[in-house]
Amino acid sequence: MTGRFSGKNAIVTGAASGIGRATAHRLAGDGANLLCVDRDEAGLADLLASLTGSHIALTADLSLAQACTEVVQTALRHWDGRIDILVNAAAILIRQPILEHSRETWDLTIDINLKAPFRLARDVVASMIEGGIRGAIANVGSIEAVLPIAGHAAYTASKGAVTMLTRSAAFETAPYGIRVNAVAPGATATGMNADLRRDDPDRWREMLSGTPMGRHALPEEIASVIAFLVSDEASYVTGAVVTADGGWTLH
Ligand SMILES: NC(=O)c1ccc[n+]([C@@H]2O[C@H](COP(=O)([O-])OP(=O)(O)OC[C@H]3O[C@@H](n4cnc5c(N)ncnc54)[C@H](O)[C@@H]3O)[C@@H](O)[C@H]2O)c1
Numbered sequence: 001m002t003g004r005f006s007g008k009n010a011i012v013t014g015a016a017s018g019i020g021r022a023t024a025h026r027l028a029g030d031g032a033n034l035l036c037v038d039r040d041e042a043g044l045a046d047l048l049a050s051l052t053g054s055h056i057a058l059t060a061d062l063s064l065a066q067a068c069t070e071v072v073q074t075a076l077r078h079w080d081g082r083i084d085i086l087v088n089a090a091a092i093l094i095r096q097p098i099l100e101h102s103r104e105t106w107d108l109t110i111d112i113n114l115k116a117p118f119r120l121a122r123d124v125v126a127s128m129i130e131g132g133i134r135g136a137i138a139n140v141g142s143i144e145a146v147l148p149i150a151g152h153a154a155y156t157a158s159k160g161a162v163t164m165l166t167r168s169a170a171f172e173t174a175p176y177g178i179r180v181n182a183v184a185p186g187a188t189a190t191g192m193n194a195d196l197r198r199d200d201p202d203r204w205r206e207m208l209s210g211t212p213m214g215r216h217a218l219p220e221e222i223a224s225v226i227a228f229l230v231s232d233e234a235s236y237v238t239g240a241v242v243t244a245d246g247g248w249t250l251h
Pocket of ligand 1: 043
């Protein structure tokens, strides 16, 4: 297959749904070989059936450190030690007012949204440095890193930290020619908010009313930013957090 990712090996987490799934399609469509990771086995099977090219899937719960290790080891075994791209899209959002936030939901959110991207990036970067690979990592942050939404304390905190994880990892890996960037999406129609759109459409419309473009994003519109960030077209871009929010954070 030809394309701008032809011959590149890419790990995409959260690939069974939403932005991760759209990113998998985008990268595969441009020639990448994928390792698609998610805890949703059926979703992964559905994704793989919809892709053309040479791809594998791994069902893994990324809240567990050992699962993150296995993801990178699986990729290294399958691709003879070469990983070019990592996209950290998997995350959860548990809506809970701060006074009701339990230790368990706080820890789970931080484990999946922050520790997993760190663990995966650390092991992927180690392999890139060892192999002399000038690779690229894209994290999926959120505009909630700068604009909190009530009831999202753990999620918002995790996304704020993902921004700075992105910037510090970019700083340390730049000398090796490795680039680390993030996209900060606004409201995007995915599995993460399917319940809100179904059960409380007025609240969803109210959120969108503050978006100058007056609509939510499609996952493909975020995937195209990710694809740019991990492509050679962004060869001088590192440590950037690219906002894709229809103008939400303009005011
Ligand atoms: N949808 C939005 O409005 C929005 C806005 C800003 C940022 N984001 C970010 O976009 C990214 C993708 O989310 P989405 O909106 O596509 O949601 P989504 O729910 O459609 O997709 C998230 C995927 O992550 C997977 N996942 C969750 N926990 C996991 C775990 N422990 N192990 C493995 N996989 C796990 C889920 O199974 C799911 O397939 C997330 O980082 C999210 O925070 C989304």
